[in-house]
Amino acid sequence: MTRLELRHVRKAFGGLDVLADISLSVGAGEFVSILGPSGAGKSTLFQLVTGAERGQGGMFFDGAPLDDYGRHFAFMPQRDALMPWRRILDNATLGLEVQGLGRKAARMRVAPLFAEFGLAGFERHFPAQLSGGMRQRAALLRTVVQERDMLLLDEPFGALDALTRAVMQRWLEQMWRHHRWTALLITHDVREAVFLSDRIYVLSARPARVVREFSVALPRPRDSTGVAGRRAGTLEAEILDVLLNLQPSKGHDHD
C-alpha cells in the first residue's frame, strides 16, 4: 500500500529552480532513501512535504491530497536539534507535549523506550553531556515516540564521525527491522542508502529531478561481509557511477 506519493513536484525560490520534477512513492513499512549531491534541494523536498514551503505538483498521503501535514510525519532534522536546556527525558517527550499530552503522561510513554535506544540511565542528563551517537539516538527516540504515520529523516548521521556513523547505521537497521517504520531518508552517503533502504531514488544536481530508482533486493539483516556484502558493493558502485555521471542540468545554462 502506498502511503506517501509525490507526482511531478516542482519548486522554485525566486526564479531559482530547486526541484524540477520529483515523483516518488513510499509504501507502508518501506524504508526509502533519497540520494543526491549536496545542495540538490533534498531538504527542500522535506520542507514541501511538511508544509513549511509550498510548491507545485501533487502530494498525496494514503491516496488523499496531502494537507494536514502535522498529522502524518515525524521529522528528524539534520543535526540532532536537541534542546540544550531540556534533559534527555524532556527532549524525548517534546513531540508528545506539543500534541497536548501532559508532562507526566508523556514521560511515562517515553521512559520504557530508553533501554532499547541505549539511553537507559541518561534520562536526567543534558544533551551537552552525551556523545554524538547518543544524541542522535535521543533525537530518533524523540521522533518515533510521536507515533506518526511516517518518519522523515534528514541526513540524521551527517554530523557524526565515520565510525560512529557506521555503528549508528547498523543500530538503525536493526531498530527498523523490529519496528518496520515507514521511513523516508535523505542522504548523500551511498553506502548508508544501500545499507538501510528497500528502495533508493537518485536525484540530479539542482534543479533536482529523479534520474534513477534502485531497488535494494538484499536480505535483512543487512551484512557488509560475504556474498551479500559483495552484492551491496556492486550496487554501491553502480549508484555512485550514476551520481558521478550526472549531466549538468539545463537550469544552469543561463549563468
Place this chain on the structure above:
Amino acid sequence: MSVGFLLVAWELYANHSGIKPTILPAPSRVFEQAVLNREALIDNAIPTIRATLIGFACSLGAAFVLSMLVDFFQPLRRALFPVFIVSQTLPLVAIAPLVVLWFGFGLTPKIMLVALVTFFPMLVALVQGYEATEAEIGQMLRVMGAGRWRVFMLARLPSALPYFFAGLRISITYAVVGAIFAEYAGAAKGLGIYMLNAKNNFRPDLVLAAVGVSAGLTLVLFGLTVLLQRLAMPWERDAGRQIAGKGPRR
C-alpha cells in the same frame, strides 16, 4: 591583587607627596571616614538601591514585552528601533537635569533615567537571543504541530537566555551609574547627591567613600546576576562535565 597594589601605591603617594588630604585623601583616610559616616552612607545608599532596582525592573519588563512584540511582528522592529537608538545617543548629562526638572526630586525621574540607559541593551539582547534559535528546532516544532506561540515558549525564549544574561550583566552596571547620575542632577537623598554635597564641602574623602559604596553595590548586583544565571541555566553549568562513556551503560 592589582587593586591592592594600586591602593598601596596611592596610600604611599598621598602620605609622602605633601598634597593636602582635602585634595587627595589616602585610602586609609577614605576608609576611616566611610566607617565614621556609615550611617549617612547607608541612609543615602538605600534610595539609590531602590531607584536602581525599581528602574531596572521597569526597564526589564518593558524590554521583555517589546521584544516579544517585535519578535511576533517584524515590521514593528523597523518602526521602533530607530527611536530606541536615538534614545541611546542622548547625553545623560543634559537629560538628567531636564528629567528632574520635569518630574521633581522624587523617585520617578530616577526610575526613568535608569530605565532609559538599560532598556535598549536589554531589548537588543532579547531580540538577538530569539533570533539565535536553531532554525531546525523551529522547523521540527512546526512539523510536530506547534503554533507560533508554542515555538516561542518552547524554543525561542529559552534560546535567548544566554543573551539575556549577557545583557543583564552589562545593564546592571549601567543601572547604578544611571541612578547616581539622576541623583546628582537633583535629589533629596541618595549616593549621587551625597557625592555632590561632599564635593561642595571640600570632602573628597567622602566623595570617594560614596564611590566605594556604589562600586561595591554594582559588584554585588553583578554577582547576583551571575548567581541567577547559574540557577536559571543548569545545563550550562553541567555542560563541562562530559560524562558520556563513564556513566551507566548497558
